[in-house]
Amino acid sequence: MAGRPIVISGPSGTGKSTLLKRLMTEYPNTFGFSISNTTRSPRPGEKDAIDYYFVTVEKFKNMINNKEFIEWAQFSGNYYGTSIAAVKHVSESLKRTCILDIDMQGVKSVKKTDLNARYLFLSPPSIEELKKRLEGRGTETPESLAKRVGAASAEMEYAKTGAHDKIIINDDLEKTYKEFKEFIFSEPV
Numbered sequence: 001m002a003g004r005p006i007v008i009s010g011p012s013g014t015g016k017s018t019l020l021k022r023l024m025t026e027y028p029n030t031f032g033f034s035i036s037n038t039t040r041s042p043r044p045g046e047k048d049a050i051d052y053y054f055v056t057v058e059k060f061k062n063m064i065n066n067k068e069f070i071e072w073a074q075f076s077g078n079y080y081g082t083s084i085a086a087v088k089h090v091s092e093s094l095k096r097t098c099i100l101d102i103d104m105q106g107v108k109s110v111k112k113t114d115l116n117a118r119y120l121f122l123s124p125p126s127i128e129e130l131k132k133r134l135e136g137r138g139t140e141t142p143e144s145l146a147k148r149v150g151a152a153s154a155e156m157e158y159a160k161t162g163a164h165d166k167i168i169i170n171d172d173l174e175k176t177y178k179e180f181k182e183f184i185f186s187e188p189v
């Protein structure tokens with residue numbers, strides 16, 4: 001049996017991907033990510049229900065209206081979204097504990113579902129340090145950096161409301177990974 005879905009959130013650049021990559025490497029068969037729905041066409045080699053659930057715009061809009069998404073967005077003319085059904089598929093069919101890496105809006109949305117998830121917030125030691133990490137990652141333009149840092153304050157404020165089961169401050173990576181695993185394995189997965 002798979003465990004309850006685990007929701008990890010925190011400002012962009014806090015280190016979520018870094019921790020998840022390590023966890024997946026150490027436990028390759030225990031956890032899974034949900035497959036996203038998209039209206040874009042498959043690229044060569046991409047398979048339906050493996051890379052994405054490829055759906056029509058009409059179907060996607062119906063899913064929005066039926067409140068089937070945890071989060072959805074439109075990028076360069078295509079829709080992308082994570083459905084509640086896709087998360088359930090990971091535990092019910094694949095028998096893996098689903099991990100969701102989502103933002104504050106996504107967390108609020110999961111809370112309205114029957115997914116019965118566990119919530120972890122990963123916090124940077126400070127906004128200054130967060131800026132440094134995003135700059136160090138080399139992925140941001142000045143505009144996207146400013147946008148991410150701006151969104152970080154709202155995420156940090158939300159974490160103060162007690163919405164999460166656990167808050168971990170990612171200062172020293174080894175210490176953080178240990179605490180991260182303690183939270184993950186504090187329940188059967």
Ligand SMILES: Nc1ncnc2c1ncn2[C@@H]1O[C@H](COP(=O)(O)OP(=O)(O)OP(=O)(O)O)[C@@H](O)[C@H]1O
Nearest residue numbers: 011012013014015016017018133137170171172173
């Ligand atoms: N404890 C740490 N100390 C110093 N640097 C770290 C630490 N944890 C992660 N980093 C570095 O910070 C940068 C951002 O980390 P990462 O990409 O994992 O963030 P993220 O939360 O997944 O961001 P996004 O939400 O944008 O995907 C990376 O370059 C990573 O190597």
